[in-house]
Amino acid sequence: MNETTLISLRDVSKAFDGETVLDAISLDIHDKEFVTLLGPSGCGKTTTLRIIGGFEYPDAGTVIFDGKEINDVPPYKRPVNTVFQKYALFPNMNVFENIAFGLRIKKTSEEEIVTRVKEMLALVNLKGFERRRVNTLSGGQQQRVAIARALINNPKVLLLDEPLGALDLKLRKDMQNELKNMQQKTGITFIYVTHDQEEALSMSDTVVVMSGGKIQQIGSPTTIYNEPINAFVADFIGESNILNGVMISDFKAKFSGQTFKCLDSGFAPNEPVDVVVRPEDVDVVPLDKGMLSGTVTSVTFKGVHYEIIVDIGGFKWMIQTTDFVAVGEIIGLYIEPDAIHVMKKSEFSGMFGDYSSYSDELDRLSDVTEENE
Amino acid sequence: MKIFSKIYMWIIFLILYAPIIVMIVFSFNDGGSLSSFTEFSFKWYEELFHDDAAFGALKNSLILALASSVLACIIGTFAAMGLNAMKSKYIKATISSVTNIPMMNPDIVTGVSMMLLFVAVAGIINIPVNLGFWTMLIAHTTFNLPYVILSVLPRFKQMDKSLVEAALDLGGTPTYAFFKVQLPEILPGIISGLMLGFTLSLDDFVISHFVSSPNFQTLPLYIYNQTAHNVKFSMYALCAIVVVVILCLLLLVNFMGSISNYRNRKKDLKHMGA
Amino acid sequence: MKKKSILERVAAVPHTVWMIMFIVAPMIFVLFFAFTDINGNFSFINITRLAQYSNVFLLSIGFALIATVICLLIGYPLAYFLAKTKPSTQKILVLLIMLPMWISLLIRTYSLMALLDNGGLLNSLLNQLGLADINIVGTTQGVILGMIYDFLPYMVLPIYTAITKIDPKCLEAASDLGCNNFKVMTKVIIPLSAPGIISGITMVFIPSISTFYISQKLGAGKFDLIGDTIERLFQNVGTYNVGAAISLVMMILITISVVVMNKFSGNDDDGGIIV
Numbered sequence: 043m044n045e046t047t048l049i050s051l052r053d054v055s056k057a058f059d060g061e062t063v064l065d066a067i068s069l070d071i072h073d074k075e076f077v078t079l080l081g082p083s084g085c086g087k088t089t090t091l092r093i094i095g096g097f098e099y100p101d102a103g104t105v106i107f108d109g110k111e112i113n114d115v116p117p118y119k120r121p122v123n124t125v126f127q128k129y130a131l132f133p134n135m136n137v138f139e140n141i142a143f144g145l146r147i148k149k150t151s152e153e154e155i156v157t158r159v160k161e162m163l164a165l166v167n168l169k170g171f172e173r174r175r176v177n178t179l180s181g182g183q184q185q186r187v188a189i190a191r192a193l194i195n196n197p198k199v200l201l202l203d204e205p206l207g208a209l210d211l212k213l214r215k216d217m218q219n220e221l222k223n224m225q226q227k228t229g230i231t232f233i234y235v236t237h238d239q240e241e242a243l244s245m246s247d248t249v250v251v252m253s254g255g256k257i258q259q260i261g262s263p264t265t266i267y268n269e270p271i272n273a274f275v276a277d278f279i280g281e282s283n284i285l286n287g288v289m290i291s292d293f294k295a296k297f298s299g300q301t302f303k304c305l306d307s308g309f310a311p312n313e314p315v316d317v318v319v320r321p322e323d324v325d326v327v328p329l330d331k332g333m334l335s336g337t338v339t340s341v342t343f344k345g346v347h348y349e350i351i352v353d354i355g356g357f358k359w360m361i362q363t364t365d366f367v368a369v370g371e372i373i374g375l376y377i378e379p380d381a382i383h384v385m386k387k388s389e390f391s392g393m394f395g396d397y398s399s400y401s402d403e404l405d406r407l408s409d410v411t412e413e414n415e
Numbered sequence: 416m417k418i419f420s421k422i423y424m425w426i427i428f429l430i431l432y433a434p435i436i437v438m439i440v441f442s443f444n445d446g447g448s449l450s451s452f453t454e455f456s457f458k459w460y461e462e463l464f465h466d467d468a469a470f471g472a473l474k475n476s477l478i479l480a481l482a483s484s485v486l487a488c489i490i491g492t493f494a495a496m497g498l499n500a501m502k503s504k505y506i507k508a509t510i511s512s513v514t515n516i517p518m519m520n521p522d523i524v525t526g527v528s529m530m531l532l533f534v535a536v537a538g539i540i541n542i543p544v545n546l547g548f549w550t551m552l553i554a555h556t557t558f559n560l561p562y563v564i565l566s567v568l569p570r571f572k573q574m575d576k577s578l579v580e581a582a583l584d585l586g587g588t589p590t591y592a593f594f595k596v597q598l599p600e601i602l603p604g605i606i607s608g609l610m611l612g613f614t615l616s617l618d619d620f621v622i623s624h625f626v627s628s629p630n631f632q633t634l635p636l637y638i639y640n641q642t643a644h645n646v647k648f649s650m651y652a653l654c655a656i657v658v659v660v661i662l663c664l665l666l667l668v669n670f671m672g673s674i675s676n677y678r679n680r681k682k683d684l685k686h687m688g689a
Numbered sequence: 690m691k692k693k694s695i696l697e698r699v700a701a702v703p704h705t706v707w708m709i710m711f712i713v714a715p716m717i718f719v720l721f722f723a724f725t726d727i728n729g730n731f732s733f734i735n736i737t738r739l740a741q742y743s744n745v746f747l748l749s750i751g752f753a754l755i756a757t758v759i760c761l762l763i764g765y766p767l768a769y770f771l772a773k774t775k776p777s778t779q780k781i782l783v784l785l786i787m788l789p790m791w792i793s794l795l796i797r798t799y800s801l802m803a804l805l806d807n808g809g810l811l812n813s814l815l816n817q818l819g820l821a822d823i824n825i826v827g828t829t830q831g832v833i834l835g836m837i838y839d840f841l842p843y844m845v846l847p848i849y850t851a852i853t854k855i856d857p858k859c860l861e862a863a864s865d866l867g868c869n870n871f872k873v874m875t876k877v878i879i880p881l882s883a884p885g886i887i888s889g890i891t892m893v894f895i896p897s898i899s900t901f902y903i904s905q906k907l908g909a910g911k912f913d914l915i916g917d918t919i920e921r922l923f924q925n926v927g928t929y930n931v932g933a934a935i936s937l938v939m940m941i942l943i944t945i946s947v948v949v950m951n952k953f954s955g956n957d958d959d960g961g962i963i964v
Contacts, residue, residue, distance in 0.1 A: 097580050117583040124584045130577035134599040143595075144585035195585065420770040427767055428785060431841070434800035435792070437810055441803070449803050450813030490704050497701025510701065513708050516716070519947065521899030523916055524936050527923055528715035531933060534926075535718050557711045560704065589694050620795050620902070625923065638795055639902070651803070654796040661791050669784060 046073040048198065048231055049094060054103035056089055063089045065255040066103065071199075071233060071248075076225050078234045078242040081252035082278070087235045088203055090252070094233060095201050096120050108198070123192035124201040128208065129184045131176040137163075137187055138172040144195040162190040165224065182213045189224070199231045206241065218245055239279045243267065251275050272385055276318045277394035283324075283359045284394055287317040287384070295384055298334055298354055302377060306384035316385045321349070321362040323381030332374020338367050351397050358397040435658055442651035459652040469653060472637035476617055479548065479633060483555035484563075484612030490556070491563030492605055498564070499571035517558040526625030529554045533626065547631040554626045555619065559612035566611065570604035610668075719940075722933035735934035742918060742935060749915040750942075752829075753897035756836035757844075760893045761886065763837070764844035768885075769878070771845070772852040783849065790842050795902060801838050802826060802906045827909035835907035836897045843892040851885025852878065887950045895943055915939055 049071040056064040064086045071077050079087035092098040093105060096117035104111050112120060123144070131140050141162055145155045163169050166186035176184060185205060192200055202221075206214045222245050225232045236242055242249050243263040251258045251266060251274075259271040270276035273284050287297035292307035297317045309315060329335055336354035347362045352373065359375075367373055442460070446453030463469060494514075501507050517525045529550070537544040574597065582592035620635035627636055634657075641650050726732040771782055789797060805811055805825050812822045825831040855878065863877045879886075901916030908914075915935065922932030 095580075095584060097583075116589075117580070118586045118588055122584075124581070126577040126581055128575065128577065130575055130581040132578060132581070132596055134596075143582070143587075147586040147591065191581075191585065420766075420773065423766060424770055424774075424782070427763065427841075428782075430838070431789060432785075434804040434838075435789075435797065437804050438796075438800040441810075449806065449809045490707055493700040494704030496697060497699070497704070500697035501701065510705060510708070513712055514704070516712050519895075519943075520940060521895050521916075521943065523899045523901065523919055524719075524940050525715075527919060527932065527936050528719045529711070530923065531718040531722055531929065532711070532715040534929070535721070553711055557707070560707070564704075589696070593696075614791065618791070618793050620793065624920075635793055635795055638793070638799075642795075642799055642906075650799075654800065657796060658792055662788060665784065665788060665791060669780075 047071070048073045048075075048108060049233075050104075050106040051090070051093070052104045052106065054090075054093060054100045054105065056086075056093065056098060056101050063255050064093075064100075067252075067255070067257050068103075069250060069257060069260070071231060074229050074231055076222070076232045076234065076245060076247045077250060078236060078246040078248070079250050079252060080236060080239060080242040080278075081258075082237055085252040086255040087237075087252050091124075091201050091203055091233060091235050094199070095122055095124050121198045122201060123195050123197040123199075124203065125185075125188045125192050125205045127203045127205070129188040131184055131187055131191070133177055135176070136172070137168070137174045137176060137179070140176060140187055141191045141194055143191060148195075158194055159190075162194045165193070165227075166190045167220075181208050182217065185209065185217065189221075193224070193228065193230070197230060199233060200225075202232060202234045204235055204237070206236075206238075214241075221245065243279070251278065253278075269383060270318060270385065272388035273316050273318075273390040273392075273394050274388070276316075276383075276385065277390075281321045281360055281362075282394075283319045283321065283357075283397070285317045285319070285357065286392070287315050289313045289315050289384060293379075295382060298357065300333060302333070302382055303379040304382040304384060305380055306382070309384070309386075314387055316387060316391050318383040318385060319359075319377060319381055321360045322347075323377065324359070324361045324363075325376040325378075326361065326363045326365050326367060327374045327376045329372060329374040332376055334375045334377075335372060336375065338369050338371045338373060341367065341369055360397045438651055439655040439658065442648065442655040444648075447648050459648040462649040463652045463656075466649060468632075469634075469637060469649075472632045472634045475548075475631060476633040476635075479551055479555060480613045480616035483552055483559055483616045484609050486552070486556045487559035487563045487612045488605055488609050491560050491608060492567050492601070494560070495564050495567040495571050495601075495604075498568060511564070514561045514564060518561045522619075522621035523625075525558060526554070526622040529557070529622065530625040546626055546628040550626045551623055551631065551633070554622050555616045558619070558622060559615060562611045562615065563605075563608035566608040567601055567604040570601040574600045719933050719937055722930050723937045724934075725930060727927060727930060735930045738931055739934055739938060745913050745915055745918050746938070748912065749898050752833055752836065752914065753894050756833050756840065756897045757890055757894045759833070759837050760841050760844040761890065764841055764889065765848055765886070768845045768848035768852055768882075771849050783846075786842050786845050786849070790846070794839050794896075797839055798835055798903055798906050801835060805831070805834075805907070826907055827911050829912075831907040831909075832904050832912055832914075835903040836893075836900065839900075839903060840893040840896055843896075844889040847888040847892065848882055848885040851882035855881045883953075887953060891947055891950060894946070898943070899939065 047070045049069075051067055051069045053066045053068055054064055055062070055066050067086070067090065069090075079090055081087045089098060093100055096112075096115060096119075100113060105113050107120070107122075132143070135143070138159055141159045142155050145158065150158075159172070160169075163171060166189055168183060168186050168190070171179075171183070171187075176187065179187065185208075188205070205221075206217050209217060218241060221232070221234075234242075234245065243266070246263055248260060249263055249266045250260050253274050259266060259275045261269075266275065267279055270279060270282075276282045276284055285297045287295050289306070289309035289312070290296050290301060291311055292309070293304055295302050295304045295306070295315070295317055334354055336352040336359065338350050339353050339358065340351045342349045344362075347364050348366060350361050350363060350367060352359045352361055352375070354375075361375070441449055441452065443455050443457070444452050445456035445458055494510075498507055498510060530546075533546060533550050534544050578596050578600070579589075579592050582596045583589065587595060618635070619633075620639060623633055623636055624639070627633070632640070634653075638650060638653065641647050723735055724731060724733070726734050771779060771786070774782060803809055805823075807822065807824055807826065815822060825834065859877055859881065860873055863873045868876055898914075899916045899919075901914065901920045904910070904912045904914045904917055919932050919935055919939075922928040922935070
C-alpha cells in the first residue's frame with residue numbers, strides 16, 4: 043500500500059425519487075489499498091460503489107480518478123471492473139467465453155486470450171472448467187468465474203458488491219482469505235462492499251463505516267474497533283456497552299456512579315460523553331475487589347467463553363468471561379484504564395448500548411432479514 | 416372410475432376428430448360424394464394442383480404471414496423493452512390494456528373497426544378505398560402485436576439487470592451489450608412470438624374478410640369464397656393438406672422441444688458427476 | 690435505479706404510435722359511425738334503429754349462452770380426466786386438444802357440415818342401418834352443435850392448465866381434514882380452478898356470440914345472429930352506420946361480461962389467454 047490517491051469522491055450526493063441516499067460524502071482511496079465500505083443495508087454503500095463503477099451518476103459533487111474528473115464517463119470507458127452481487131455471469135456463454143468477454147472487446151489475439159484465460163482460471167482455482175456452462179456451477183465456482191472475468195482486464199480498481207453474500211459460512215471464510223491473497227498478489231486496489239463487520243475487519247486495510255448516506259468513520263480495522271468515533275460505529279462493529287458518562291477532567295471519566303481512570307483527554311471539564319467498554323475487556327473479580335458490582339441476569343455458553351448479562355444499577359452490561367458464574371449471583375467487575383474509550387456525544391447517543399432487550403434469537407433474526415434485503 | 420374416464424375421453428376425441436378424418440378420407444373419393452366412398456383416387460388433388468388461384472392465395476398467405484409477424488416482432492420487441500424500462504405504472508397499464516384490445520375483442524369487431532378506419536381515411540384524403548395487401552398487413556400486424564409482447568416482455572422482466580451492467584463494466588458499449596448479452600437472453604421469446612404471429616396470420620379469416628378485396632386473397636379467404644355456395648371436393652383436398660401440414664408442424668415443435676430438454680438434462684447430469 | 694438509455698426511452702414509441710393509429714383510431718371511427726347518419730351528421734338514428742335488432746341480440750346471446758354452458762359441462766370433466774392421466778399419455782392427449790385450435794375454424798366447421806349434411810356420411814350410415822335421416826343442418830341444434838364443436842378445446846385447455854397447477858398437497862390436506870372425494874371436488878378443486886373456468890367461458894362465449902360462419906354453414910343461412918347481421922350490414926356502404934352501432938353494442942356487452950367475470954374470479958391477470 044502506498045499513499046498515492048487513486049480515487050477521490052468530493053461532496054458526492056445522490057437521491058432516488060427524492061430520497062437522499064448519499065449525503066455529500068467525501069472519500070479518498072489510495073493505490074493498492076483494500077478498502078471496505080461497511081454499513082447496514084440502505085446506508086448508501088452500494089450506491090457509492092455504483093457511482094465509482096459508473097452505473098449511477100452523482101447528483102452533486104465530483105468523482106476524481108487519477109487526477110481527472112470522471113463524473114460523466116460511462117462504465118465501459120472506466121479502468122474499473124466489478125464483481126456483481128449475484129455474479130451476473132452471461133448465461134448464454136460458457137466459462138471461457140465469460141472470462142474472455144473483456145479481452146474480446148479489446149480485440150486481443152486469440153492465442154493471448156487462451157493463455158490469459160488459463161492463467162486466470164489457475165489463479166481462481168478453476169483449472170479445466172473452460173467448457174462448462176455457467177449455470178451448472180456451484181455458487182462458489184460462479185463467484186470465482188466472476189472474479190476472474192473482472193481481473194483478467196487488469197483493472198486499476200476492482201469493485202466487489204457483497205460478493206460473498208450468497209455463500210455459506212465455511213466457503214465464505216475460505217473466500218475471504220483467497221480474496222485477500224489475490225489482492226496482495228495482483229496489487230490491484232479493491233473496493234469491497236459488505237454489511238458483515240467481521241469480514242470488513244479481517245480483510246481490509248481501510249474500513250469506511252457508513253450510515254444514513256453519510257460516512258461515520260474512516261480508519262484501519264484496529265482504529266475502527268478500538269477507537270470508534272460515535273455510538274453507531276461502536277455498536278455496529280463488535281459488541282459494546284455504551285454508557286452515558288461525564289468527562290470530569292483529562293484521564294478521568296465518570297459513569298455508572300463511579301469515577302474511572304482512562305487514557306482519553308481533550309474534552310471540556312464535565313463534558314457529557316458516551317463511554318464504550320467492550321464486553322471482553324471487563325474482568326469478573328470477587329465482590330470486594332470490584333470497581334463495580336451487579337447481579338447476573340443471564341448466562342449463555344458460547345464455546346470459548348460465557349456471555350453474561352449483568353445488571354448494574356438498572357443498566358444491563360454484556361460481559362464475556364471464561365469463568366462460570368450463576369444467574370442471580372452478585373459479582374464484582376474490574377475495568378483497566380485502556381479498556382475505556384470515551385466518545386463525543388452524537389446523534390446516535392442513547393440509541394445503542396443497553397443489553398436489556400438482548401436475546402440471541404432476535405440478533406440472528408435481524409441478520410437474516412438484512413441478508414434478504 | 417378409471418374406465419369411465421377413459422371411455423369419456425375416447426368419445427369426445429372421436430367426435431372432435433371424426434369430421435376431420437372423414438374429410439381427409441373423402442378427399443380421396445373418386446365419386447365426388449360425401450355419403451359413400453366409391454374409389455380411391457387423387458383426382459381432387461390433381462384438380463387442386465392445377466388451380467392457380469389456390470396457389471396464388473397460398474403465396475399471398477405466406478408473404479402476408481411472414482411480413483406481418485416480422486413487423487410485429489420488431490415493433491413488439493422494442494415495445495417490450497420500453498415497457499420494461501418504464502417507471503410509471505399508470506402509463507404501462509394503459510399501453511398494455513390498449514394493446515390487448517384486439518385480443519379481447521371479437522375478431523369481427525376488430526375487422527369492422529379497421530375497415531371503417533380505412534374507409535374513413537380514404538374518404539378524408541379523398542382517394543378511392545384500396546383494400547388489399549397493405550391494409551391486411553396493418554390489420555395482421557396489429558393483432559399479432561399483443562402476442563409478441565406477451566412472449567417477449569417476460570424475458571425482459573426475468574433478465575438479471577446486472578447482466579447488461581456487467582457487459583458495460585467489461586468495456587462493451589451499450590450497443591455491444593445489447594447484441595451480445597440482452598438479445599441472446601430474449602431471443603427465445605422473440606422466436607416464439609414470431610411463430611405465434613406467423614400461424615395466427617396464416618389462420619385468420621374474420622379480420623381479413625373485412626379489410627381485403629378480391630384482388631388480394633389469402634388461403635382462408637379463398638376457401639371461404641370457394642365453399643360459400645356449393646360443395647367443392649378440391650377444397651376438401653386443400654383442407655386435408657392444411658390439416659396434415661399443421662399436424663406435422665405441431666409434432667415437430669413438440670419433438671424438438673423434448674429433444675432440447677433431453678439434451679440439457681443430459682448435460683446437467685454429466686456435469687453433476689464431474 | 691439504473692439510468693435509462695436513450696434506446697429504452699424511445700423503444701415503446703413506435704408501438705404507441707401504431708396503437709393509437711390502428712387500435713384507438715378505429716375504435717373512434719366505430720363510435721363516429723355509430724352516432725352519425727349516412728351524411729356524416731350527428732344523430733341517434735342508428736341507436737334508435739337498434740330496437741329492430743333486439744331479436745337478433747336475444748337469439749345470439751341465447752345461442753352463445755347455451756353453447757358455453759354445454760361446453761363447460763362437457764369440458765370440465767374432460768379437463769379433469771386429462772389432468773389425471775399418466776404423464777406420457779397426458780402429453781399426447783393435450784396435443785390432441787390443441788391441434789384443433791390450430792386448424793382454421795373455417796375448415797373445421799366445413800368438415801362438420803359435410804359430415805352432418807343431408808347427403809352426408811352420417812345420414813347415409815343411418816339409412817343403411819334402416820334409421821330415419823337426422824336433418825340437423827339448418828336447425829337451432831345444428832348451430833349450437835357447431836359452436837360447441839368449434840370452441841370446446843378453448844374451454845378444456847384453460848381449465849386443464851388451472852387443474853394441473855393445483856398443489857397435490859392441497860388435495861391431501863383436504864382429505865386429511867375429512868373431505869370425501871366429492872367434497873374435495875366441490876370445496877377444493879373447483880374453487881381452485883375458477884380462473885381457468887372463467888377464462889374458458891370467455892374464450893367460448895366471445896367467439897360464439899360473434900360468429901357468422903357457423904350460422905351460415907350449420908344454420909344453412911336460416912339464422913340471423915349478430916355476426917351475420919354485422920357482416921351483411923358491412924356489405925354495402927349505406928348500412929355502415931347501423932353496423933357500427935351494433936358492433937358498438939356488442940363490444941360494450943362483452944366488455945361488461947368480461948369485467949363482471951373477472952370480478953368473480955377475483956383476479957384479472959391470472960389464467961389469462963392460453964395459446
